Amino acid sequence: MKIVNFAETDSVLNQYVAEIRDVQVQGDRLRFRRNIERIGEIMAYEMSKELAYSVKQVQTPLGVAQVRTPDDDVVVATVFRAGLPLHQGFLNVFDRAGNAFVSAYRYYKDKECRTLDVHIEYIAAPDLSQKTLMIVDPMLATGESMELAYKAFLTKGRPARLMIACVIASRQGVEHLQRLFPDDDVTLWCAAIDPVLNERSYIVPGLGDAGDLAYGGKL
Numbered sequence: 001m002k003i004v005n006f007a008e009t010d011s012v013l014n015q016y017v018a019e020i021r022d023v024q025v026q027g028d029r030l031r032f033r034r035n036i037e038r039i040g041e042i043m044a045y046e047m048s049k050e051l052a053y054s055v056k057q058v059q060t061p062l063g064v065a066q067v068r069t070p071d072d073d074v075v076v077a078t079v080f081r082a083g084l085p086l087h088q089g090f091l092n093v094f095d096r097a098g099n100a101f102v103s104a105y106r107y108y109k110d111k112e113c114r115t116l117d118v119h120i121e122y123i124a125a126p127d128l129s130q131k132t133l134m135i136v137d138p139m140l141a142t143g144e145s146m147e148l149a150y151k152a153f154l155t156k157g158r159p160a161r162l163m164i165a166c167v168i169a170s171r172q173g174v175e176h177l178q179r180l181f182p183d184d185d186v187t188l189w190c191a192a193i194d195p196v197l198n199e200r201s202y203i204v205p206g207l208g209d210a211g212d213l214a215y216g217g218k219l
Helices: 013-021 029-048 084-093 144-154 171-180 210-215
Strands: 002-005 053-059 064-070 074-080 098-108 116-124 132-136 161-170 186-194
Touching: 013 029, 013 161, 013 186, 029 084, 029 132, 029 161, 029 186, 029 210, 074 084, 074 144, 084 132, 084 161, 098 144, 116 144, 132 144, 144 161, 144 171, 161 171, 171 186
Parallel strands: 002 186, 074 098, 074 132, 132 161, 161 186
Antiparallel strands: 053 064, 098 116
C-alpha cells in the first residue's frame, strides 16, 4: 500500500488540522465540521490527480474546446456519523460521484474499556463493480472499522480501484492497512499520522471523538 502524508508538505491544510485539534477551537461545532469539510476538499483535489483522464470535446458558444477530464466512475463512501463532514468535502469536489454509507460503531467488551470491538449495522451503496471507490473517514485508529467497512462494501461489488482517505491516522492503524493491502494498487491519504493509541484505542495526540465534536455527545 502506498501512503501519502500531507503533514510532510507545507500547505494551508495544516492550519485546518491545527484548528480541529485545538481544544480552544473545538467547542465551535460549525467550525469543526467546516474544517473537516475543507480538509476533504483539499484531499479530494490532490487525489483527483491520480485518476485516469482523456480528452473530450466541449461545445462553447464560439467553437469547440478540447478538455482533459476524468474517466473514473467514482463512488465516495463513508462511515456514519463522524465521516459525514469529510464525505461532504469530497462530494463538493467530486460532485458527480455516487455515494455509499455504512454504519460502524465501536463498543467495549469489558467494564475497564480495554477490549474493543467494532460492529457493522447498516449499509447503503450503489453497484460498486469496476468503480473507483474512495473510502473517507476522519479517524484511522486501529484500522479494524476501516477493514470491516471495506468488507461490507464488497458485498455491493468489487471496485476496480480503492483509495482511502483519513484526516488523522495512528501508526498502528496505518500498519494494519498495510498488512490488509500489501500491494501498491491501494493508496492511503492522511492529513497527519500520529504515533500511538491509548488504552482505550484513541489516537494520541489525536483530537478526541470526531463524531461528538461534529454533532454533540451521545448516551
